[in-house]
Amino acid sequence: MTSLDNVLDKDGVRLTVEDAIATVTLTNPEKRNAQSPALWRALTEAGRSLPGSVRVVVLRGEGKSFSAGLDRQAFTPEGFDGEPSFLEMARGGDAELDAVIAEYQDAFTWWRRNDLITVAAVQGHAIGAGFQLALSCDLRVVAEDVQFSMRETSLGLVPDLTGTHPLVGLVGYARALEICVTGRFVGAAEAVGCGLANLSVPADELDGAVRDLAGALLAAPRDAVVETKALLSGASGRTFEEQRTAERAAQGRRLRDLAGLSD
Numbered sequence: 001m002t003s004l005d006n007v008l009d010k011d012g013v014r015l016t017v018e019d020a021i022a023t024v025t026l027t028n029p030e031k032r033n034a035q036s037p038a039l040w041r042a043l044t045e046a047g048r049s050l051p052g053s054v055r056v057v058v059l060r061g062e063g064k065s066f067s068a069g070l071d072r073q074a075f076t077p078e079g080f081d082g083e084p085s086f087l088e089m090a091r092g093g094d095a096e097l098d099a100v101i102a103e104y105q106d107a108f109t110w111w112r113r114n115d116l117i118t119v120a121a122v123q124g125h126a127i128g129a130g131f132q133l134a135l136s137c138d139l140r141v142v143a144e145d146v147q148f149s150m151r152e153t154s155l156g157l158v159p160d161l162t163g164t165h166p167l168v169g170l171v172g173y174a175r176a177l178e179i180c181v182t183g184r185f186v187g188a189a190e191a192v193g194c195g196l197a198n199l200s201v202p203a204d205e206l207d208g209a210v211r212d213l214a215g216a217l218l219a220a221p222r223d224a225v226v227e228t229k230a231l232l233s234g235a236s237g238r239t240f241e242e243q244r245t246a247e248r249a250a251q252g253r254r255l256r257d258l259a260g261l262s263d
Contacts, residue, residue, distance in 0.1 A: 007049050013042035020055040021214050029063025034071035035129045037083050040107035043133075047110030055222055056214045057111070059137055060121040060207075067130025069151065101160055108162040111136040114230045117217050121210045122146050123203055132163030135170075138229070140196065141210050143203040147185045148196065154183035169236060170195045224254060 008015040012028040012035075024046050026033035050057070061067050071080075079085025089100055111118040120134040123143035128151045134140055150167070152159045159167075159180060168176045171194045179186060191197035201209045217225075227250045235243050256262045 007051075008042070008046055010045075011038040011042040012036070013039055013046055015046040015049060017051055017054060020053055020218055021058065022050055022054045022056070023058045023060065025059075026061040026067055029061070029065070031071065032063065032065040032068035032125060033061040033130070034068050035133075036071045036074065036080055037104065038080065040104050043107035044110070047107075047113075050116075055116065055225070056217050057116050057118045057137075058121060058210055058214060059111070059118065059133070060210075061123070061130075063124075065124035065130075066120075066122045066126040066146075067133060068125050069128030069130045105160070105162050108132060108136045112138070112233065114226050114233065115222075117225065117229065119210055119213060119217075121206055122148075122197075123206055125149075127151055128159075129161055132159060132161040135163045135166040139198050139213070140191075141199045141201065141206065141213060142188050142191055142197040143206045144188045144200055145203055146188045146191065146197070146200075148179075148187075148191060149183055149185045150180045151183045153180050223257060227254060 005017045006014070007017055007022075009027075012026060012033065014025045014027050016023050016025070024043070026039075028034065028039075073080060074086045077085060077087060079088065089097055092100075117139070118137040120137040120140045122134050122140055124145055125147050126134050127147075127149045131148050131150050134148070150159055150163070164176070164180075167179070171179070175194060186194075186196065188197065188200040192200050199209060199213070231243075231246055231250055234246065238246060253262070
């Protein structure tokens with residue numbers, strides 16, 4: 001067992017690595033881990049800083065809430081120090097605004113890499129951007145006090161941090177529409193029942209449950225896990241016949257590798 005390595009600690013994000021497991025922690029519990037452009041850049045940097053040995057990434061938030069969503073300071077005229085306010089951004093051209101939002105989305109996309117399995121440990125509030133960050137992960141383990149809510153539409157906006165695709169995939173179009181438009185809270189029992197969460201545990205058991213899951217995810221050989229994730233994550237975009245073809249190709253690669261015949 002190697003020692004815990006502190007790889008990054010900035011702007012409300014800390015990345016630590018121990019052997020094949022990395023932990024990304026949101027570290028501003030005083031503000032319920034509210035999010036900002038600086039935090040999003042730090043999340044993107046965390047993804048780029050992962051050593052090649054990492055197979056599982058755990059995402060967690062310090063304090064009573066996973067993340068209360070976007071820091072409302074973004075909507076004030078002054079915005080954040082050194083950052084354009086959202087009101088100022090809105091006055092820019094379409095291409096400029098699109099580029100800025102695309103940069104923000106980068107913080108939410110690397111969690112889906114085929115060479116990683118990502119697990120969100122979610123307690124308390126996961127609202128708006130916090131909900132979307134949890135949705136960025138492959139798996140979610142939640143505390144019994146969890147409260148998911150997609151508040152953007154209620155505020156006159158839309159969810160734009162890559163959360164709509166996984167949400168529809170997990171719960172279906174009708175429930176996703178209702179969750180987004182009403183902005184209501186989704187608790188632990190409903191989250192597990194509709195597929196938003198894999199497991200619900202008492203709050204004081206959350207860390208242990210995630211550790212156990214991370215260990216179980218490391219049991220299978222890495223290459224087989226990578227191929228399996230690629231097969232499953234792409235299945236919804238393929239026809240049945242295309243999926244059959246993808247399965248054969250993936251299995252062929254695995255068999256050649258096990259036989260020592262791969263390039």
